[in-house]
Amino acid sequence: MDGLVDWFCGRLLFWIPFVLSLSVHEYAHALAASWLGDTTAETQGRLTLDPAAHADPVGTVLLPLVGVPFGWAKPVPVNPANFRGAGDGRLGMLLTAAAGPASNGLIAVACALGLGVEHLASPEAALGPSGKVLASTVLMNVTLAMFNLLPVPPLDGSRVVDFLCPDALRPAWSWIYARGGLGIAILLGGSVLLGVDLVSWSRALGQWLVNQALT
Amino acid sequence: MNPRLRTALVWFVLLAVLAGVVWLGSADQYATRTYETLATDVTNQQVSAVEIDGEDLIVHAGAQDYRVKDVAQDDVLSWLDENNVPVRFHPSAANPILAVLLGLAVIGGVIYFLRRRQLGAGGAGGGTTIFDMRRSNARKLTPGVEHTRFADVGGHAEAKEVLADVVDFLKNPARWTSAGVRLPRGVLLEGPPGGGKTLLARAVAGEAGVPVFVISASEFVEMFVGVGAARIRDLFETAKKSAPAVVFIDEIDAVGRRRGSGLGTAHDEREQTLNQLLVCLDGFEPSTRIVVIAATNRSDVLDRALLRPGRFDLRLSLGFPDLEARADILRIHCRSKRMEPGIDLRAIAALTPGVSGAMLEHLCNEAGIRAVRRSRRESVEAIIQTADFTAAVETAAKVERKFDALDALFVESTSQFTQPTGEVYARLTLTDGVIAEGRVLWADSGYVKLQPTPSELGETEGARLIPKGQIRAVEALPGTSLAAEIRPDGWALRRTETA
Numbered sequence: 001m002d003g004l005v006d007w008f009c010g011r012l013l014f015w016i017p018f019v020l021s022l023s024v025h026e027y028a029h030a031l032a033a034s035w036l037g038d039t040t041a042e043t044q045g046r047l048t049l050d051p052a053a054h055a056d057p058v059g060t061v062l063l064p065l066v067g068v069p070f071g072w073a074k075p076v077p078v079n080p081a082n083f084r085g086a087g088d089g090r091l092g093m094l095l096t097a098a099a100g101p102a103s104n105g106l107i108a109v110a111c112a113l114g115l116g117v118e119h120l121a122s123p124e125a126a127l128g129p130s131g132k133v134l135a136s137t138v139l140m141n142v143t144l145a146m147f148n149l150l151p152v153p154p155l156d157g158s159r160v161v162d163f164l165c166p167d168a169l170r171p172a173w174s175w176i177y178a179r180g181g182l183g184i185a186i187l188l189g190g191s192v193l194l195g196v197d198l199v200s201w202s203r204a205l206g207q208w209l210v211n212q213a214l215t
Numbered sequence: 216m217n218p219r220l221r222t223a224l225v226w227f228v229l230l231a232v233l234a235g236v237v238w239l240g241s242a243d244q245y246a247t248r249t250y251e252t253l254a255t256d257v258t259n260q261q262v263s264a265v266e267i268d269g270e271d272l273i274v275h276a277g278a279q280d281y282r283v284k285d286v287a288q289d290d291v292l293s294w295l296d297e298n299n300v301p302v303r304f305h306p307s308a309a310n311p312i313l314a315v316l317l318g319l320a321v322i323g324g325v326i327y328f329l330r331r332r333q334l335g336a337g338g339a340g341g342g343t344t345i346f347d348m349r350r351s352n353a354r355k356l357t358p359g360v361e362h363t364r365f366a367d368v369g370g371h372a373e374a375k376e377v378l379a380d381v382v383d384f385l386k387n388p389a390r391w392t393s394a395g396v397r398l399p400r401g402v403l404l405e406g407p408p409g410g411g412k413t414l415l416a417r418a419v420a421g422e423a424g425v426p427v428f429v430i431s432a433s434e435f436v437e438m439f440v441g442v443g444a445a446r447i448r449d450l451f452e453t454a455k456k457s458a459p460a461v462v463f464i465d466e467i468d469a470v471g472r473r474r475g476s477g478l479g480t481a482h483d484e485r486e487q488t489l490n491q492l493l494v495c496l497d498g499f500e501p502s503t504r505i506v507v508i509a510a511t512n513r514s515d516v517l518d519r520a521l522l523r524p525g526r527f528d529l530r531l532s533l534g535f536p537d538l539e540a541r542a543d544i545l546r547i548h549c550r551s552k553r554m555e556p557g558i559d560l561r562a563i564a565a566l567t568p569g570v571s572g573a574m575l576e577h578l579c580n581e582a583g584i585r586a587v588r589r590s591r592r593e594s595v596e597a598i599i600q601t602a603d604f605t606a607a608v609e610t611a612a613k614v615e616r617k618f619d620a621l622d623a624l625f626v627e628s629t630s631q632f633t634q635p636t637g638e639v640y641a642r643l644t645l646t647d648g649v650i651a652e653g654r655v656l657w658a659d660s661g662y663v664k665l666q667p668t669p670s671e672l673g674e675t676e677g678a679r680l681i682p683k684g685q686i687r688a689v690e691a692l693p694g695t696s697l698a699a700e701i702r703p704d705g706w707a708l709r710r711t712e713t714a
């Protein structure tokens with residue numbers, strides 16, 4: 001029974017920060033969209049930090065709780081046609097998309113700072129469970145930001161490419177873009193098959209942040 | 216609960232649990248020491264044994280045992296081996312099966328919680344739970360509340376005549392039952408949007424002075440199998456209790472679609488709902504004074520069982536009003552407005568061929584607005600003049616044109632497979648700058664099928680399937696039977712994005 005509780009507590013140490021981070025991520029999208037004039041997300045009740053509004057039963061609850069270090073939340077709907085100002089809404093879409101990863105970056109930095117303060121106060125404690133949670137939250141958020149910035153539809157990074165794409169390459173890009181979920185399927189499937197670690201460099205970056213905080 | 220408070224509460228609980236778990240973890244029976252302590256102890260030969268506990272090492276050294284975090288790695292272990300420190304595994308009581316069971320229970324709980332919340336958010340009042348979902352939320356309008364009369368409906372003379380019988384049946388049933396005739400208990404009103412179907416149904420209730428239960432069929436459509444059927448049963452039971460009564464089911468195509476198409480639970484649910492509706496329509500004796508009126512603008516998709524004699528056997532088609540009817544409708548909607556004497560509403564009606572009742576109502580209101588604007592400018596009384604009407608008609612016509620043929624194809628076809636009724640030639644500018652021209656064969660939620668126009672040289676290409684998401688702008692070309700030129704906003708065609 002003891003081992004069970006231990007195991008479950010271990011999962012919670014990952015899951016709770018994960019759920020909260022995803023909520024902040026989705027909230028950031030919704031907030032950016034509403035600042036820019038589109039209230040689609042707001043009217044659908046997504047302009048909130050409430051995890052229940054963003055949680056996806058499989059991606060937010062099932063997988064991360066059983067120990068898969070991977071997950072997602074429900075995407076926030078955005079209607080670029082509602083963005084204020086000139087242009088065709090692509091800049092607004094870029095900002096809205098970027099807001100999510102940016103929020104994870106902020107969380108990572110904030111947690112790293114927290115870890116640093118804890119380390120100053122007591123180096124021993126920073127190596128204990130609380131420090132471990134902070135460190136894993138830093139890693140998790142750096143990974144979330146980096147992974148979402150991969151230029152593969154429907155990840156946030158693809159909206160950045162959509163904005164930056166030169167007209168000459170647009171036909172090819174639209175072809176990829178229109179296929180949405182296929183890109184991510186190939187990316188994930190391919191990386192698993194080839195044994196490529198997609199997020200190794202973001203883990204390295206996160207580890208660097210943690211080390212920075214600990215010195 | 217206030218959503219902000221709720222959010223704060225959820226965060227608080229989650230963070231409290233996190234803190235609790237962290238605190239439990241810190242209350243370890245072993246104190247934590249750094250790797251340096253271990254190194255010194257090993258060199259001083261103080262260490263009697265080391266146990267591996269996950270990533271950590273538990274060190275048995277002299278007076279005190281302690282834990283060193285995250286050092287159970289190969290190099291450390293071989294280094295311990297070289298220093299003749301015995302290494303073994305820390306006995307752990309982990310029971311994987313129980314762990315998985317507990318995990319599944321928690322996950323089930325969370326999913327249940329989320330489901331319930333979603334239902335709550337979906338319900339009109341926000342507080343619906345799974346338990347009261349079965350009640351139909353038909354709004355009951357009691358007699359006296361419904362003020363609409365036949366006189367408020369312009370045109371539709373035949374329909375009114377037939378419905379007058381229905382009203383009479385509700386008021387004086389004896390006359391009909393003693394004659395031994397069976398009156399239709401289901402009336403289906405069909406016709407284009409804005410033709411006055413809802414209005415006419417309300418007029419029947421108003422004339423008869425009986426309670427009317429109004430529900431939109433889309434309210435029967437739910438995610439869970441059986442809920443829609445339960446709501447229908449509830450609706451009819453309540454209606455029976457307050458007979459004589461009118462049950463009005465608006466937009467009945469939402470549940471009344473032909474059965475047997477498609478797969479999956481959504482269809483099971485709809486079929487059950489439809490079956491229940493059929494049963495309820497059969498369910499009451501001819502003497503029960505309940506009349507069911509249904510409205511739709513897609514009678515072509517309705518299940519045939521709904522339309523057979525004994526159910527919705529009275530079908531009234533409410534088309535667009537003719538000249539006389541249009542003048543009538545204008546008169547009705549101008550009753551409460553101040554008009555210049557001698558204004559000829561019939562002449563104005565002549566300006567608006569093929570226009571719906573709803574549009575005429577809109578025109579009267581527009582004309583009124585123009586009159587008020589003028590009265591403010593010139594500080595005179597707001598009296599509608601003929602010029603206000605002609606101006607309103609012109610503006611409306613401009614707007615209306617934009618919504619014609621292509622709109623029907625591109626906007627209304629968001630979920631259904633739609634074929635243009637007439638010839639539609641369009642020029643589509645795609646996101647990649649390519650321009651496609653040709654005759655539109657059909658459109659559905661995702662794609663438009665275009666038969667490219669043969670080039671000058673006479674070579675013909677095969678039809679192209681174009682994803683709507685790639686369309687930037689649409690323009691109708693000459694030859695289109697309904698619209699001269701349409702330039703909808705390219706973005707309006709884009710499906711909602713996600714982030």
Ligand SMILES: Nc1ncnc2c1ncn2[C@@H]1O[C@H](COP(=O)(O)OP(=O)(O)OP(=O)(O)O)[C@@H](O)[C@H]1O
Binds near residue numbers: 409510511544574
């Ligand atoms: N024949 C009519 N006489 C008077 N007013 C009418 C008539 N037809 C439509 N109107 C006006 O148009 C408005 C909308 O009509 P109504 O709601 O009855 O349309 P509908 O046929 O039910 O359309 P939908 O199929 O979109 O539900 C009415 O409230 C009324 O003001």
Ligand SMILES: [Mg+2]
Binds near residue numbers: 412413465510
């Ligand atoms: Mg209606």
